[in-house]
Amino acid sequence: MSQPCYQHLLVALDLDGDNTPLLSRAVALAQSQQAKLSVIHVDVDMAEVYSELVDIDLQTVQDHHLDETRGRLDAILANYDYPLERRLLVNGDLGERVQDAVNQYGVDLLICGHHQSFWSLLVSSARQLMNQVPCEMLVIPLKG
Numbered sequence: 001m002s003q004p005c006y007q008h009l010l011v012a013l014d015l016d017g018d019n020t021p022l023l024s025r026a027v028a029l030a031q032s033q034q035a036k037l038s039v040i041h042v043d044v045d046m047a048e049v050y051s052e053l054v055d056i057d058l059q060t061v062q063d064h065h066l067d068e069t070r071g072r073l074d075a076i077l078a079n080y081d082y083p084l085e086r087r088l089l090v091n092g093d094l095g096e097r098v099q100d101a102v103n104q105y106g107v108d109l110l111i112c113g114h115h116q117s118f119w120s121l122l123v124s125s126a127r128q129l130m131n132q133v134p135c136e137m138l139v140i141p142l143k144g
Helices: 020-033 058-077 094-105 118-122 125-130
Strands: 008-012 036-043 086-091 109-116 136-143
Touching: 008 020, 008 094, 020 036, 020 109, 020 136, 036 058, 036 094, 058 086, 086 094, 094 125, 109 125, 125 136
Parallel strands: 008 036, 008 109, 036 086, 109 136
Antiparallel strands: none
């Protein structure tokens, strides 16, 4: 019996778009490889959004936003019947946080999407990840 090519797949999700192509491909690949599957969503760091000039309870805002994000992620993942090794919700720089997860959890394939649009020529999360993560990547084209 041959050894599976990949042991642990990580899917980087943007909760504002359609994640169906990413998750469908990831689940199919994980099943065929008998691999572990994890997901990560990197959210904005509220401390970077709100300056010290704004008088708000930053922790309360961050906690409320995290609860909303967790609910959206749970709703998306409820449509897929494959056990998740990890469900990661983190704040901060996309490249740094994904790189940390890849290193910490022994990920050997990162799956992410790439919007095929004019703006993605200027700002591309996939390109940022390519320059930072130490594992192989599968980039799925997304519309818009």
